[in-house]
Amino acid sequence: MRLFDLFKARNATQQDKNEKAEQLAKDMPQEVPDWLVYLNKRKKYGIDQKEMRKLVAKYPNRPYMDLIWAILQERSLKNTSKPGLYRNDQMYMADLLYDEEKYSDALRKYGYVCFIDLNVDGFGLAPGIIQIMNRCQKRAGLSDNEIKDILKQDFASYECARKKTDDKTISAIIAAMRKQRNEGKK
Numbered sequence: 204m205r206l207f208d209l210f211k212a213r214n215a216t217q218q219d220k221n222e223k224a225e226q227l228a229k230d231m232p233q234e235v236p237d238w239l240v241y242l243n244k245r246k247k248y249g250i251d252q253k254e255m256r257k258l259v260a261k262y263p264n265r266p267y268m269d270l271i272w273a274i275l276q277e278r279s280l281k282n283t284s285k286p287g288l289y290r291n292d293q294m295y296m297a298d299l300l301y302d303e304e305k306y307s308d309a310l311r312k313y314g315y316v317c318f319i320d321l322n323v324d325g326f327g328l329a330p331g332i333i334q335i336m337n338r339c340q341k342r343a344g345l346s347d348n349e350i351k352d353i354l355k356q357d358f359a360s361y362e363c364a365r366k367k368t369d370d371k372t373i374s375a376i377i378a379a380m381r382k383q384r385n386e387g388k389k
Contacts, residue, residue: 238267239262241302247297250274268303272296290319294332301335307353310339315361322365326337333379340380347377 227382238259242250250271258270279292297312313336320326340350358369367375 271284286323306339306343
């Protein structure tokens with residue numbers, strides 16, 4: 204083979220590679236949407252990407268967190284007769300508020316999850332939720348007494364049967380938060 208033929212063959216191979224790379228670049232999405240990145244981090248929400256794509260297309264100017272909230276809210280309303288699923292949806296909504304750095308609102312929603320755990324499901328308090336409530340308290344700059352007042356006001360509005368009085372439920376939550384904070388200091 205002559206030198207010219209070798210050069211021509213090498214250039215053809217490089218040209219093929221360039222064409223393949225250009226085609227791959229065209230086929231790949233140019234930018235991954237923020238909502239998709241968020242949902243991949245929060246797979247536990249169980250939100251279908253197709254459902255989310257439809258909402259984003261229907262409401263392009265709405266923040267994606269609002270759309271995720273709407274999906275969780277709608278799903279929780281469907282799950283009111285299934286306490287475990289309903290509770291999880293409420294917890295996911297609290298996570299969403301936390302991710303948006305709305306710590307006071309997140310604390311309230313996590314308080315509601317604790318209320319469900321102690322009064323509806325009878326599971327007891329989940330240490331992970333207590334831990335994140337402590338983080339919310341610190342970031343929102345709330346005292347234990349302020350949390351008691353907030354939860355007391357919120358709990359009074361809940362219309363459901365209770366296994367414990369609101370005061371006992373609130374005391375159990377605050378005691379668990381204090382215990383976890385004190386254990387963290389050791």
